[in-house]
Amino acid sequence: MKPDWRQGILYLTTIGMEGCWLYAIIELLNRKTAGGHLSVLVLLLIYPLSFGFNMLLQRLRFPRLCRRSLSWLVWAMAMLLVVKVQLYSELKWVDTSWLLAIPRSIGELIYGFKPELLILISTGVIWWLGRRLASRQSSFAALVSEFQFGLVMLVITFFVASQLGVELISPVTIAMAFFFFALLGISVAHAMEGTSWLSGLYQGHWSGLLLISISLILILGLLIASVVTPDLLQLFWTAIKWVWGVIWGLIMKVIVFLASLFPESEPAELPAMPSMPPMEPEGGFNFWPIPKSVQSGLRISWTVLFAGFILFALWRVSSDIFRWLRRKLAGMAGAEFEPLPGAFRADLFGFLKRILFKLLGLRLAFRIAARSVSVLPEIASVRQTYRWFLHWAATAGYPRRVFQTPHEYLSLLAGLLPEAREDLDLITQQYVRVRYGASLPNEDELRRLSQSWHRVKQNDLKRLRAHHTGD
Amino acid sequence: MIDKVSKVANQETSPVTQAVEKLVNNVSKVIVGKKDTIELILVALLCEGHVLIEDVPGIGKTMLAKAVTRSLGCTFKRIQCTPDLLPSDVTGIHYFNQKTSEFQFRPGPVMANIVLVDEINRATPRTQSCLLECMQEQQVTVDLETIALPRPFLVIATQNPVELEGTFPLPEAQLDRFLLRVGLGYPSEDEEGAILCRFQQSNPLDTLTNVIEAKELLELQKLCRQIYVSDSVRDYVTAITRATRCHDGIRLGASPRASLGLHLASQALAAIRGRNYVIPDDVKYLAVPALAHRLISKTEARLRGHSVETIVSEVLSTVAVPVEE
Numbered sequence: 001m002k003p004d005w006r007q008g009i010l011y012l013t014t015i016g017m018e019g020c021w022l023y024a025i026i027e028l029l030n031r032k033t034a035g036g037h038l039s040v041l042v043l044l045l046i047y048p049l050s051f052g053f054n055m056l057l058q059r060l061r062f063p064r065l066c067r068r069s070l071s072w073l074v075w076a077m078a079m080l081l082v083v084k085v086q087l088y089s090e091l092k093w094v095d096t097s098w099l100l101a102i103p104r105s106i107g108e109l110i111y112g113f114k115p116e117l118l119i120l121i122s123t124g125v126i127w128w129l130g131r132r133l134a135s136r137q138s139s140f141a142a143l144v145s146e147f148q149f150g151l152v153m154l155v156i157t158f159f160v161a162s163q164l165g166v167e168l169i170s171p172v173t174i175a176m177a178f179f180f181f182a183l184l185g186i187s188v189a190h191a192m193e194g195t196s197w198l199s200g201l202y203q204g205h206w207s208g209l210l211l212i213s214i215s216l217i218l219i220l221g222l223l224i225a226s227v228v229t230p231d232l233l234q235l236f237w238t239a240i241k242w243v244w245g246v247i248w249g250l251i252m253k254v255i256v257f258l259a260s261l262f263p264e265s266e267p268a269e270l271p272a273m274p275s276m277p278p279m280e281p282e283g284g285f286n287f288w289p290i291p292k293s294v295q296s297g298l299r300i301s302w303t304v305l306f307a308g309f310i311l312f313a314l315w316r317v318s319s320d321i322f323r324w325l326r327r328k329l330a331g332m333a334g335a336e337f338e339p340l341p342g343a344f345r346a347d348l349f350g351f352l353k354r355i356l357f358k359l360l361g362l363r364l365a366f367r368i369a370a371r372s373v374s375v376l377p378e379i380a381s382v383r384q385t386y387r388w389f390l391h392w393a394a395t396a397g398y399p400r401r402v403f404q405t406p407h408e409y410l411s412l413l414a415g416l417l418p419e420a421r422e423d424l425d426l427i428t429q430q431y432v433r434v435r436y437g438a439s440l441p442n443e444d445e446l447r448r449l450s451q452s453w454h455r456v457k458q459n460d461l462k463r464l465r466a467h468h469t470g471d
Numbered sequence: 472m473i474d475k476v477s478k479v480a481n482q483e484t485s486p487v488t489q490a491v492e493k494l495v496n497n498v499s500k501v502i503v504g505k506k507d508t509i510e511l512i513l514v515a516l517l518c519e520g521h522v523l524i525e526d527v528p529g530i531g532k533t534m535l536a537k538a539v540t541r542s543l544g545c546t547f548k549r550i551q552c553t554p555d556l557l558p559s560d561v562t563g564i565h566y567f568n569q570k571t572s573e574f575q576f577r578p579g580p581v582m583a584n585i586v587l588v589d590e591i592n593r594a595t596p597r598t599q600s601c602l603l604e605c606m607q608e609q610q611v612t613v614d615l616e617t618i619a620l621p622r623p624f625l626v627i628a629t630q631n632p633v634e635l636e637g638t639f640p641l642p643e644a645q646l647d648r649f650l651l652r653v654g655l656g657y658p659s660e661d662e663e664g665a666i667l668c669r670f671q672q673s674n675p676l677d678t679l680t681n682v683i684e685a686k687e688l689l690e691l692q693k694l695c696r697q698i699y700v701s702d703s704v705r706d707y708v709t710a711i712t713r714a715t716r717c718h719d720g721i722r723l724g725a726s727p728r729a730s731l732g733l734h735l736a737s738q739a740l741a742a743i744r745g746r747n748y749v750i751p752d753d754v755k756y757l758a759v760p761a762l763a764h765r766l767i768s769k770t771e772a773r774l775r776g777h778s779v780e781t782i783v784s785e786v787l788s789t790v791a792v793p794v795e796e
Contacts, residue, residue, distance in 0.1 A: 387795045402791040405751040435794070436701050437748035 006192050010138035013185030015051065017146050018129055019044055020178035021153040024168060026122050028157055031166045034115035038086050046078055046123050050130025058134060075127040083119050110296040139377045140189040140384075147182040152314055154178060172225050179221060183214045378441050379434050385453050386431040392457055406432050423452035487517070487691050487742040493682045494542050501538040501675045502531060504662040510743060511653045511760055512539055512627070516688065517695045517739035520650025520732060521606050521626040523591075523764060530655045532629040536587045537676060539627065543688060544681035545584030546621065552594035554637065558601035562611045563618075576613065581605050584621055584685055588628040592638040599645055602626065606648040623688050643723065643767065650732045651757075652764035698738040699748040703793035707751055708734050711758055714786045720772030721782060725762050733761045751792045759783050 023040055030038045053074055057067045080099065084091075088098035105116035136142070154175065161168050168174070187210050290298075390400055393413060400409045410428040414421040430449050433439050441449070491513050498509050512535070515522040524532040540547045550561060563579035580586060581602070591599065605611050609620045628649070630641070646652075658666060669675060683691075709730055716724030737753040744753075763779045772782065 383795055390795060400794065403788045404794075405755065405792050406794060407750070407752050431795075432750055433748075436704055436750045437746070438699060438701060439748075 006188050007138065009188050010143065010185055010192075011051070011133065013181040013188070014133055014138055014143070014146055015047055015130075016181030017150045017178055017185065018133075019047060020174050020181065021150045021157065022047075022122075022126060022129075024154055024157040024161075024171070024174055026118070027168055028161050028164075028166055029118050029122070030115075031168075032164065033113050033118050038115060038118065042082060042086065043119065043122050043126065046075075046082070046126045047130050049078060050075070050127040051134050054131045054134035071127075071131055075123065078127070079120060079123040082123060083116055086119065087115060110293045137377050138185075138189065139380065140186065140192075141380060143182070143185045143189045147186060148318070150178060150182070152311075152318060156311065156314065175225075176218060176221060180214065180218060183217060184210075187213070378446060381446060382430050382434040382441055382449060385449055386427065386435075389427050389431075389453060389456070406435075420456055423456045426452045427456065485745070487694055488745045490683055490687065490691055491517075491743045494539075497542040497679065497682045498535070498538045501669075501679060502535050503665045503669065504658055505531075505535070505655055508535070508653050508655055509539070510740075511651055511757075513743065514736050514739045514757070515650045516543075516623075516625060517692055517742065518650055518732070518735040519623055519625065519692055520736065521628070521648060523646070523649040523652045524627065524629045524655070525632050525652055525764075526654045526656065527633050528631055530657065532655060533587070533589055534676065535655065536589075536627040536629060538679060540585045540587060541676065541679040542682050543585065544684040545623065545688070546685075547585045547587070548580035548583035549587045549589060550580050552588060552590045552592075552598070554593060554595055556594050556598045558598050559613075561598060561601050562605075562613050565614050576616070576618075578618075579611075581611060582618075582620060584623055584625065586624075586626050588626055590630060591628040592630040592641055594639065596639050596642060599639065599641060603644060603648065606645075623685060623692065643765075646764050647726055647728055649764060650736060651760040653760055695735075695739045695742045698741050698746075700734065700738060701748065704737075704749050704751060704754065705734065707790070707793050708737070708754055710790045711754065711786060712762070714790050715762060715766055715783070718782055718786060720768050720775075720777050720785075721766055721779075722769045723767040725765050729762055729765050733757060736761050755787055758787055 023044060026038075026040045026043055030036055030040055050071075054071055057071060060067070062070070080102075083101055084093075084098055088101065091098050101116045102120055105114040105120075108114065109117065158168070158171055161171075191210075386406075393399065393409075398413065398416070404412075406428045410424055414424050417424065427449060430441060430445060434441060491510070494513055495506060495509050499506070502509065512522050512524075514520075516539070524536060526532055550556070559579070561579050561581050563577055563582065565574045565576050567573075568575045588594075588602070605620060605624075606626055609622065609624045611618050611620060626649075631638075657663075712725040712727075712730040712733065715721055718724070733754060736757045737749045740753045740757060741747070741749045759780050763783050766779045766782065768777065768779050768782060
């Protein structure tokens with residue numbers, strides 16, 4: 001399998017994943033703001049257009065500012081075209097009144113969210129996502145982050161849709177498509193980095209195994225979807241409400257009991273108040289009159305704040321679940337797991353920070369920090385392999401002490417496994433070069449690293465453990 | 472940027488390794504064994520840092536210092552410290568020249584590339600203090616006149632830690648100016664036999680020639696400064712020095728000058744070992760020689776038999792090395 005083809009699959013799966021959750025969100029907003037008149041698929045067509053155009057721009061050696069300006073100029077044109085086709089199709093092209101639709105809708109934002117605004121924002125976001133995808137390398141870590149982020153966005157959208165009573169078109173299909181793209185992309189990315197079981201003993205049958213795995217998971221998903229019906233969910237919801245009612249009743253009883261312990265005070269006799277002159281009702285007078293526009297603004301701020309809280313809560317819950325799963329997997333001997341601490345958090349914060357600082361124009365101040373965080377895929381791959389190596393040795397009873405350097409740790413392990421000294425040395429040296437020397441490993445070195453890691457992992461773990469336990 | 476760093480360093484660190492190999496071989500013609508100590512002195516040389524050789528008498532401290540200086544084509548002066556040595560004997564003096572009827576400056580022994588200060592703790596604190604400016608700022612001030620010292624400038628001092636009568640312990644400010652403190656230790660049985668054979672006919676020091684010129688040494692020092700130090704290793708250096716300040720057995724921890732010294736010495740060691748980047752092993756290896764002499768332990772720790780070297784080792788066993796979790 002050629003690497004460029006696999007890279008193509010990664011791009012396709014990323015577009016697919018993002019397309020799924022974008023479809024759900026835009027469809028929901030379409031129902032609420034435009035009565036479902038907009039064609040979401042037409043809006044989503046902007047994504048491949050943006051990706052293709054920005055890929056083309058990347059190849060042209062224009063200055064960065066020029067590329068950026070050109071990209072956003074094309075977006076503006078595409079967006080206007082969509083507005084014309086979707087909302088003002090009855091007007092002639094020579095009639096330019098539809099060109100003013102966007103500024104008009106922005107000016108009337110306080111009175112309501114118009115379909116033009118939905119097109120403006122959604123095409124902007126889609127264009128930005130396409131541009132981002134064109135400018136970065138798809139990797140395993142990026143795919144996992146995309147999956148985590150997309151999953152949360154889908155859950156939020158379905159939740160909001162159910163609360164608003166909006167029936168989305170085939171949510172099960174959207175979810176299944178999302179999982180299909182996510183699984184395919186993650187598997188291919190994993191295989192590309194040469195670190196999964198697909199690149200080990202079963203490399204020859206990897207495509208078949210991959211298809212079987214994905215099919216099994218999708219069938220399982222369909223089974224779950226057929227069992228978990230709305231009635232069942234309603235039953236669960238009723239049960240939760242009943243349990244909560246019982247708990248709340250108990251709490252109230254305790255409060256009433258505690259209140260009854262306090263002696264009741266005698267009501268004091270108040271002196272009779274002199275009669276006040278009746279107040280003249282003044283028609284329409286408010287103590288603190290708030291203009292309607294401010295009220296709308298406050299309402300929007302409140303909604304954003306509330307949505308932020310929900311997002312934060314979901315992030316915390318999902319992070320905890322992932323952490324728990326990782327801990328559980330770590331306990332399984334010899335199991336591979338992906339320790340991506342804060343991948344979702346980093347992605348979410350990165351997303352929010354980009355939006356915020358692009359708006360405020362303060363991105364420059366954070367550019368240095370952003371550069372220091374980003375890691376090239378080759379480096380990430382070597383570091384990931386070393387993490388697995390550490391985990392492998394730790395599960396065999398030889399965890400690295402915090403004060404041990406990689407070379408000190410190597411001498412310990414090489415003493416236990418003299419026949420694997422060469423492989424252990426290669427893994428350590430590659431890691432040390434990448435971690436402290438900031439040198440990029442080439443393809444051949446990565447391949448050798450992967451082979452060494454597989455040899456170490458497959459042959460020597462049991463022996464190391466047996467040595468440790470004295471069997 | 473990464474590639475650039477790698478390429479520059481790859482091309483330019485090899486001269487350091489070659490030069491050090493030549494120096495070590497040359498010094499080994501006189502000093503039997505003790506390759507590690509020689510390497511540490513060369514680390515200090517490459518950082519333009521000063522070295523304090525501390526050990527019992529008869530070990531070869533002065534011999535080692537002289538062998539190193541002879542191997543370098545630099546100007547060399549020796550100061551034999553005694554209690555009646557005056558600061559002007561070290562820095563130089565303005566004297567009245569009756570022929571020209573003018574005051575003229577006669578430079579002291581400190582005006583040399585390499586200064587061997589033998590038995591430094593036998594000089595009075597007043598004389599020891601005159602070296603502070605020389606060692607830190609590579610200049611000397613005599614009678615309101617500031618004179619720059621020749622570059623490279625390196626002080627190799629020796630002292631005997633056992634015999635304390637008639638000596639003046641070096642003040643903390645003075646100790647802090649030494650990049651490394653090294654010891655030699657007794658030779659092994661084989662090494663001692665080799666020493667007897669080698670010195671049977673003549674002193675090999677008499678025939679020792681220089682293998683490195685001063686200009687070359689300056690170039691090597693510049694190359695060492697280009698060795699790449701990652702942020703994580705830099706943080707590791709500061710974590711170690713900061714940990715010495717919080718240790719229970721330490722009254723005075725390592726200074727920021729100590730952090731800087733450890734950082735520079737690690738770069739030099741990495742270059743000597745043929746690497747273009749510093750690794751935590753370099754820092755750990757140099758932590759005791761670079762930090763121990765700068766620390767002052769508490770009385771309780773001393774009474775319990777905890778030397779500063781032990782305390783630095785304890786610190787190293789608590790500070791986390793920057794590795795993947």
